[in-house]
Amino acid sequence: MAVRGSATRRVPGNAMAGVLRDLNRQARVMKRRRDPDAPTEPMEPPRPAEPRRAPQLWSGPTATVATTDLFGQVRWDFPLPFEVAPVVSALAVADFGGPGDAVTAAILSVDEESVTVQVSIIGPGYVRSAREGVGVHLTAVRSTPVELG
Template identity: 40%
Template sequence: MSAARRAPHSALAGALQELDRRTRTMRPRRRAADLTRPEPDPAGPQGPPPHVLPRVVPAAVVVTDEESRTVWQYPTPFGLSPVVTAVVEGDGLVLAVLEEVTARAVTVRVWSLAPRRALAGPGVRVHLTASAPS
């Protein structure tokens, strides 16, 4: 027996009955004449793209040193500290920690979390991107 039938006067039962009713009814089909006309674009007519230069997001792949740390200096400095993403390449449970983010560089340290928490060591590759804050 469904929940809607067990307690017919509850609010949940009414919602379940309405949902059941809606799933059983068919939507009206489009007529053949409507199929030949394209549907209007909800965003409106598309004109030429605005004359805006694409934003280039600096990215790099860096390698950790003996202290499991790496420093990446951006190709061009930012006005403020940028938004930085770091993704560690490799197997296992590892974590990239942003130790310091400035307008000119970011310092990243990589930790291994399994089997125990410890520095990941040298030679770990980290993929970094930096973009201006919005």
């Protein structure tokens, strides 16, 4: 803690000196206090809270982890429909395949109520559907209409 006349206050051009001086002044000034015997203004009673309505359509982001079927596809039905087709992200996670193989997730269709994803294994010279049980991380976020032009 700084003391009056300390080195911090004596150095010309020291920005900290001004801060310490203001703190010292604020500590010495007594704040105005309200008279406890003064009459108070009557407060209006609080209004009752309006009941909240559940939204008819899904407006927040949602996510899930789904697994592929026999054909390497995933269909995810959203918990509640969106106003318009949402922005969807799909990430396939697989720990099999040979060196140089890649696992991809392609979004086949998206509408207000569901998304369909195809998971494929891509290797040197071939592309095949993923086997049953491959995990796919799916995220859907409400999209906002954009005017182009």
